[in-house]
Structures are given as structure tokens and as C-alpha cells.
Amino acid sequence: MFGLFKKKKNSFLSPMKGKAVSIKEVPDETFSSEMLGRGVAVIPSEGLVTSPANGKVTMVFETLHALSILADTGEEILIHIGLDTVKMNGEGFSSFVKPGDIVKAKDPLIQADLEKIKSAGFNPVTIMLVCNSADFKSVESITDISVTNDNEILVVIPN
Numbered sequence: 075m076f077g078l079f080k081k082k083k084n085s086f087l088s089p090m091k092g093k094a095v096s097i098k099e100v101p102d103e104t105f106s107s108e109m110l111g112r113g114v115a116v117i118p119s120e121g122l123v124t125s126p127a128n129g130k131v132t133m134v135f136e137t138l139h140a141l142s143i144l145a146d147t148g149e150e151i152l153i154h155i156g157l158d159t160v161k162m163n164g165e166g167f168s169s170f171v172k173p174g175d176i177v178k179a180k181d182p183l184i185q186a187d188l189e190k191i192k193s194a195g196f197n198p199v200t201i202m203l204v205c206n207s208a209d210f211k212s213v214e215s216i217t218d219i220s221v222t223n224d225n226e227i228l229v230v231i232p233n
Contacts, residue, residue, distance in 0.1 A: 084147040086126040086228040087179055088221035089202050092118040096217050097201060102157050105201050110152065113203025114215035114227050121186040123153060124223040125177040126202060135160070138167035138184055142205070143177065149230055150205040155186050157197040166190035180223050204230060 088094060097113045100106045105115070129145040139159040143151045155167070166187035171177060191198045207213045211231040221227055 082232060084127075084145070084149065084230040084232065085226040086145070086149070086151065086202070086230070087124070087223050088116055088225045088227045089123050089126050089153050089183070089223065090116045090118040090200050091120040091122070091222045092116045092220070094215070094217045094219050094221045094225070094227045095199075096215065097203065100157070100199055100201060101197065105154070105203070108203070108207075111203040111205040112207040112213035112215075113201060114217060116200045116202070116221060116227070118186075118188060118198055118200055121188045122182060123155060123184040123186060123200070125179055125181045125183055126151060126153070126228070128178050129176075131171045131173055131175045131177060131183075133173055134169055134171060137162065137164045138169050139164075141169075141171070141183060147230070147232075148206075148209070152201070152203050152205050153183070154201045155184065155198070156191050157199060159191060159196050162191070162194055162196070166194070202228060204228070209233070
């Protein structure tokens with residue numbers, strides 16, 4: 075009986091192994107101000123990026139530093155690997171997916187060479203955000219924990 079009143083929530087897994095931190099700590103105002111959407115950041119310890127949810131790949135940037143997924147539950151998820159890594163022109167990145175691919179949670183998406191990113195002078199912090207955050211009641215992050223792609227780090231409450 076009480077289950078009828080329970081709000082449904084959509085949870086998203088960490089796209090990388092590392093430490094989940096608040097998006098507000100990211101040293102890039104475009105992300106930290108949440109102007110592109112609410113989300114979370116991961117300071118990665120390994121370069122494999124995996125899908126946080128079941129869905130469809132909608133875009134893979136030509137430079138492979140970012141991609142977006144439309145989750146089966148309606149969230150438009152952007153995963154952005156590193157800050158200013160677009161300037162690397164794809165060097166140090168390889169993709170396992172292309173637009174239109176259907177993915178399941180934990181499927182490999184992109185491999186990023188973290189050492190190459192750091193040696194090129196870029197911050198490898200990876201951002202995962204919900205671009206259509208305004209379409210939902212709330213988007214909450216789970217931070218200050220060590221994560222793998224088994225950990226939920228973003229929870230979305232539908233309206």
C-alpha cells in the first residue's frame with residue numbers, strides 16, 4: 075500500500091573509476107555554474123569511460139573528448155572528458171561507439187589516455203551532466219566517494 079506513494083527515481087552510474095566530486099568544484103565556470111545542466115564530476119584514476127545508463131548514443135564529438143547519450147528514461151546525458159581537451163584534436167582518445175548505437179549501463183564508450191591528457195597540460199576531470207535538467211523535479215549528485223562503474227553517482231527524480 076505505501077509503495078503507491080513512493081517516488082520513482084532514475085540512477086546513473088559513474089562513467090569512470092576515480093573519485094566523485096561536486097560539479098561546483100570543477101575549475102571551469104561553464105560546468106561549475108551548471109549552465110549546461112546539473113551533474114557530477116569524477117577525478118579519474120583510469121581512462122576507460124563506460125555508459126552510466128541504458129540508452130542511445132546521440133553524439134560523439136569529432137575530437138572524442140565528449141559524447142552524449144539519451145537515456146531510456148529520458149535524460150540527455152553529456153559526458154565531457156577533461157577540461158579544454160577539445161584542443162587535443164582527438165589525440166589520446168579512442169571511441170568504441172558512434173551516434174545511433176544502443177548501449178547498456180557499463181558498456182565501454184571511450185578510452186582516454188590520462189597520462190597524455192596530463193602531459194599535454196590539461197585537467198582530466200570528467201563531467202557527467204543532465205542537459206535537460208529542467209525537465210525533472212531534481213538532479214542530485216553523490217560525491218566525495220571513490221567510485222567504479224558499479225557506483226551510482228547521479229540520481230534524477232522525475233516530475
